[in-house]
Amino acid sequence: MTEKAVLVWFRQDLRLTDNPALDAAARTGAPVIPVYVLDDGDAGGWSIGGASRWWLHQSLKALDQSLRGRGSRLVLRAGPAGRVIADLLKETGADAVFWNRLYEPFAICRDTDLKSDLKEAGVEVKSFPGNLAFEPWTIRTGENGPYRVFSPFMKACLRNGAPARPFAAPDVLKAPEDWPASDDLDGWTLEPVKPDWAGGLREHWTPGEAGARQRFDAFLDGALDSYAKSRDQMAGETTSRLSAHLHFGEIGIRSIWQALDHREAEGARSVGKFRAELIWREFAHHLLFHYPTLPERNWRQSFDAFPWVDDPDALQAWQRGQTGYPLVDAGMRELWVSGYMHNRVRMVVASFLIKHLAIHWRHGADWFWDTLVDADLANNAASWQWVAGSGADAAPYFRIFNPVRQGQQFDSDGAYVRRWLPxxxxxxxxxxxxxxxxxxxxxxxxxxxxxENYPKPIVDHAAARARALEGYAEVKNA
Ligand SMILES: Cc1cc2nc3c(=O)[nH]c(=O)nc-3n(C[C@H](O)[C@H](O)[C@H](O)COP(=O)(O)OP(=O)(O)OC[C@H]3O[C@@H](n4cnc5c(N)ncnc54)[C@H](O)[C@@H]3O)c2cc1C
Incomplete structure (x- = not known):
């Protein structure tokens, strides 16, 4: 009798090391069928943006290569994920499906429904914690509720102790007797062709598990030591640049945590600060899990009263890096060319859109969604609402970044602006x-x-600041 296979449904966990679902499937001793489903229709309005699609293409290619090195391969299918998985189970005769959990509201609904349908049909379904250090429902306040403030959340995470130890990658994966048909990756046209605008992305990034590991190792041996002191400096590689690798799950958070513990034991500096940033990621996912409307609605409802301005020309000037404020424009060019922007510059450009231009944060979040290689629903929504002042534990609304002063302070020799605005x-x-x-x-x-060759400022800082504060008064009085 043919041995029944286990499907491993890869999603935002495009790696072999520290992949609990894959590890569990390999340990069953049964044949393993790795599958990725491209499901644009089932993303609750958040289908993957342009830059992320480019990344996904490279990452899937890399994952398939790694799997082939272990006697396996990646089966690609497109369509509504629930239906595709159910069809594949029938087609292959597999009687189990394993995956690592996601926390986006639409993914939770989809996975919960699928799990119950498949279980009813007698399929073994197992989901694993693979993408976060702490499952969002395990960190609770004294009143058994979700956290709304970062510092106590972080303390609660740290009290929880280190996350589970990472799993090694399986040495081999037993192949099924017959492989189900797979779509052709190129046929998915995730990469831009006409025009091919991805040159800058290719130049800056190596998606995939090996690229993630390389970047993390380089960070451990380089910028980590001065991270606490230098992370706000905009030029150079002062931070890890792991965000896209983390979003696509090319490196597991538990592997990172363990490596940091080792470095800390060896006396490395800045580990605590870096770990705190990783916990901001946990916090954003905690918020999204407990407040699923975070990407769409003001977390503080009083912000619904803010008198946003509808100004397509100003929005376009912001998107194209044509505001006349060099730091803002350099950031928007960095984003356009490389699919990335330094965190402090993200704060400045977001503040500029929201407070100087009075344009709703949703427009900024949408633009980031399409252009960032690390676009992540939880991190993006939580961060935009943080800057807007409408989010949990957010920056106070009246803190309005002055792009000139921020530039003078964190790009004092102008290296960042000169690089992106020659x-x-x-x-x-x-x-x-x-x-x-x-x-x-x-x-x-x-x-x-x-x-002529560089714009005059599209708004006056002092006037924009005054208008923003007037708008905020309406929020306070709402
Ligand atoms: C308006 C705005 C939008 C943002 N959108 C995203 C997004 O879509 N995706 C995304 O991953 N990050 C987003 N961030 C957070 C942050 O800017 C990036 O995670 C960081 O710049 C990535 O660079 P890094 O990997 O070198 O970070 P490092 O400083 O090396 O930090 C390590 C990791 O910690 C996490 N992290 C760091 N800061 C934050 C934060 N504030 N919130 C949540 N996680 C954090 C990231 O996973 C990051 O890779 C946004 C920030 C702002 C202000």
């Missing part, structure tokens, strides 16, 4: 973050013609 590279440091303050002769000397 048109300004000849401007002296003194004027770089506020070119409109430079004397005409200085501009001329630097080849900068305001309003």
């Amino acid at each position: 048109v300004l590279k000849e401007l002296p440091d003194k004027y770089l973050h506020a070119p409109w303050t430079a004397p005409e002769a200085v501009l001329l000397d630097a080849g900068v013609r305001l309003g």
Whole structure:
């Protein structure tokens, strides 16, 4: 009799190491059929954005190669995930399906329904904790509710102790007698073709498990040591740049945690600060799990009263890096070219959109969703609401980042702005973050013609600040 296989449904866990669902499937001793389902229709309005699609293509390719190195392969199918999985079970005669859990509201609904349907049909269904260090429902306040403030949440996580130890990758995976048919990855056209705008992404990133490991190792041996001191510096590699690898699950959080514990024991500096940032990721997922409308609605309802402005021209200027504020424009160019933006610059550009332009944070979150390689529903929504002041434990609304001062403080030698806005590279440091303050002769000397090859500011900082504070008064009185 043919041995029944186990399906392993890969989702945001595109790795072999520290993959609990894969590990459990391999341990059954049965043949394992790894599958990835492209399900654009079932994403609750959050189908994967352009830059993430490019990343996904590379990551699936890398995963298939790693699986082939272990006598296996990745089966690709497109369509509504529930139906595809049910069809594959029938087609292959497999009687079990394992996956690692997701926390997006639409994924939870889909997976819960599928689990109950399949169980009813006699299929063994197992889900595992693979993507977070702490399952969102396990961290509870004294009143047995979810946390709304970060610091006590972090303390509760740390009290919980280290997450479970990571699993090694299985050495071999038993193949089924017959492989089910697979779609052709290129046929999914996840990569842009006409035009091919992904050159910058290719230049900056190596998606896949090996690329993730390499980046993490480089960070451990490099920027980690000065992370606490330097992470706000915008130029250079002052942070780990692991966000997209983490989003796609190319590196497991438990592997990271364990490596950090080792480094801490060896006396490495900054481990606590870095771990705190990883816990912000946990917090964002905790919030999304407990408040599933986070990506769509103000977490603080009083913000519904804010008088947002509908200004498509200003939104476009922001998206294209044409606001006339060099730090904002450099950030938006970095995003467009590389699919990434430094965290502090993200805060500045988000604050600019929301507070200087009075444009709803949802428009910014949508743009980030499409252009970031690390677009992540929980992190993106929680961060945008944090900047807006409408979120949990958010920045106070009246804290309005001044893009000029932020630039002078965290890009004091101008290396970041000069890299992403070469048109300004000849401007002296003194004027770089506020070119409109430079004397005409200085501009001329630097080849900068305001309003021609670089825009004049589209809003005046002081006036925009005053308008934002007036809007906030309406929120307070709501
Ligand atoms: C407006 C805005 C939107 C954002 N959108 C996203 C997004 O879609 N996806 C995303 O992963 N991050 C998002 N962030 C958070 C943060 O900017 C990025 O995680 C970070 O810049 C990624 O760079 P890194 O990997 O070098 O971070 P590091 O500083 O090396 O941090 C390590 C990891 O911790 C996590 N992390 C760090 N900061 C945060 C944070 N504030 N919230 C949640 N997790 C965090 C990330 O997984 C990150 O990879 C956003 C921030 C802002 C202000």
